[in-house]
Structures are given as structure tokens and as C-alpha cells.
Amino acid sequence: MGLVYTMPHEVSYYECDMSGQMTPSMLVAVAIKASEQQSEQLGRGTAYIHELGLNWIITEYEIQVKCLPSVGEKLTIKTEAISYNRFFCYRNFWILNEQGEELVSIQAIFALMNQETRKISRVQDVIIEPYESEAIKSIRRTANFLPVESFETTSLNILYYDIDENHHVNNAVYFTWMFAPLGLEFLSTHELLDSHIRFEKEVVYGDQPIVSFEKMNEGETVITKHEILVAGNVCSRGQMLWRKKEIK
């Protein structure tokens, strides 16, 4: 088990949707900030990684939501680099409210990308040692994505501010993209319970991405399946579980 890092965070109005709940994009952005702070603290910050010709990228998120944080809430973000194998690093996040109750948990998979070849690079001991993560041999299996069968598609605009220092679309943007075709009526009446996103190919400025999605009712809940495609290739897959919001 790795070192645990803790960061306080107060939710600002601009991190929230029209109902005052934190958006999934901001949730992961704030979580990643905690992991970046831990890396800085351990002498493995962005400058160190860049000097090795590498960048951290995210390849997968699994998120369980008990309750999305609200504007003004004082949160604690806890994170721990759990384990790693030759190519992947497994890091968990827990988002707690002021009473110490867990609101959200996130399991993320990180990898190191070579800046020049843009391919995944082996995890070097010198990078990973300070986190005290467990070295493992196996590659973790996550749930498979159901294929998007009967879909509608919407084209997306890549904006300058969607691009991050890795010169590709930032991982947090994909939530907004995947949710786009669900529309205001659905999004304002449903709450997200569970989210699983895999990033398979980078999307870069100048690409013309589209999002395809499919909605399936499952009793009390709704499953939505999402794919981001560029020129017919799947770049990212998502699957979300929703429940109708209780009217207050």
C-alpha cells in the first residue's frame, strides 16, 4: 500500500452545474490536482517527469458516486498510489465531506507517455519508488464496455482550452463530451451513480470528434453507453449508471 496524500478543497460555484452540484469534469480535475501535489511533495512533479521526456496520462477512470458535492462544501480529497506493474499505475481517490463521509471514490489508471513517440513507456523504479506503491505482475482487468448498438451521434467542437500541456484533449473534457447528447432534460432530472471511462487513443487539436451514445432503461436505473470517435476509430468508451433524482 502506498503513501496517502490529503488535500482540502472548497467547492466553488464555477465547479458546479445549474443545480449547484459539482460536475464530473471538475471532480476528476480536482482529484488529479491532489495527485499532482503529492508528486511535487515527493520530488516527482511535472518538471521531473518532463526532464525524462515523459508525461503522465490517464487511461481509465472508474467512479462511484454516493452524492455529488455541492457548492460551498468543504471537501477532503484523499489519494493513494496503490500499486503498479510494468506499464500501469493504479491510484485511488476518495472525496469526503466535512463530516468525513465518503461522497465519491475514484479508481484511476495512469501511464507514462513518451513525449516524442507518444507511446506508453515502461514505469521506471526511480519514478515510482517514493510513492511506496506495491509492485505487482498482473494487469488489472476492468469491466468490459457494452457495445453501442443503436446509436445517435453528435459532432463535437474541440476548443483551444480543451487542450492540456500534453497537447491533447484533457481527460476531464470527455465527461462533458459524453454527457452532451444526453441533453438538459435528462441531465437535470437524473443523478450519476457510477461512471467508467477508458481512454484508448488521444484526440488532438484539429481532429473532428463525434460522440455516439445509447440509453437503456434497467428498472429503477438508466445505463448510458458512449463512444468518442475520430475518423471512425473509437478513441474513448464510457458507460454510466443513472437514477432519477428525487424531487425535493
Add this chain to the structure above:
Amino acid sequence: MGLVYTMPHEVSYYECDMSGQMTPSMLVAVAIKASEQQSEQLGRGTAYIHELGLNWIITEYEIQVKCLPSVGEKLTIKTEAISYNRFFCYRNFWILNEQGEELVSIQAIFALMNQETRKISRVQDVIIEPYESEAIKSIRRTANFLPVESFETTSLNILYYDIDENHHVNNAVYFTWMFAPLGLEFLSTHELLDSHIRFEKEVVYGDQPIVSFEKMNEGETVITKHEILVAGNVCSRGQMLWRKKEIK
């Protein structure tokens, strides 16, 4: 002159563009947070305004940039509700770095919108008194916008998360929209010196906005003119002044 409110703010990576500089959208979002905190402190927060059937809206921003804040910078946001007349409230913001140097100044015009009619409502003394702003008779004249003559247009997608609690596109989104057609090559090689945006009509979910823009070289600087249109009507006008970035 009004009461001055001061808020600290540390710049997060997700508030920045790919070069690590704070985006104009986040700059105004953080500034507005300071004014909201002042309103809460003075007993004139969102709940109070909503009970009167009103919402604060922004009708205009004028922004002068000496230097955009960078990731990790510890800022001080100062704000003061300077003056008001029957319909408009004038509020200034100053964004200072850790050394107390002014990086950005913002002059904003606020108005109160009736939640039902969505028309501008008179400024009531009971709302404005605690800010100790100066009552003035005149309506401040701001610079006129040059017409966008020889333009290119790009269509925009309204995303669920662009909509704020006022049920219209949040003012901060317009910066991203206006800058969209400038493209990565221009935006990554130019720095914003000056920005003037006027909000004339709300844009709501389901609208199909387009942005038209024109670029004019003026010696060492570039002027860009922007209009956001819905069904042929101008909803917002912007004019920006840019300078080529020095290569470091």
C-alpha cells in the same frame, strides 16, 4: 466609494491553458466568486436576491491584462462595488500577485434580472445599501464596438454545463466561444492585452449560436472583433487586443 472585499486564490492547473496561463473564462469566474463572497458577508447573497424574485446578471466586462496569472500563483482578488444608478451597478476587480503587483483589472457592469419576466429590474436601495457604493444619476458610456464587417462564422454547441443557475449560458463561456475561431496557432502565440465584452441578449439551452469574427493587424498588435448570434440577432459583442508573445 464602496467597501473593498479581498479573497485569496491559488491558481490550479485546471484553470489554465496548455501553456500554464489562467484562461480568461476562469479569470472572470474567480473574480465573480469574490463578489459573491462579499454579498454573502453583507447579507445580500444569492438566497436573499432569489427571495426578491431576482438574479444578478453581468451586462459588460472591460479587462486590462498586464500579465495573465500562472499555475500555482497565489493571487489576491480585490473587488469594490463602486457606484450604481437606476438600472446598473458598477463593480471593479483587481487581481494582484504575491508581491502585490496588479496583473489584471476588470470593470464589470451588473444588473438585476426579474426571474419571471427576464427583464432588467430597478436597483432597490435595500439591496445595494450595505455595499456603500456611490449613487449616481448617469449611465456610464463604454467604448463602442466596431462592426464585424468581413467575417467568418463557426457554429457553437451549447453544453449542459454551460448553463448556470440563471438558466442561461454563463458569462464566462462567451470568452471560450469568442476565442474558438481564432484557433490554436493564434491563441498559443498571442497574449491578450485588453478585452471588452457586452452581453445584449441571453442565450439559452436549445439555441443554435454562431460566432462571427474578424482580425485586424494594427502595427505591433492585433484587434479581433467577435459577435455571438442566434437566429441572426446579436447576443453578445466582443473586442480584444492582442500582442505576439515573446518567445522565451
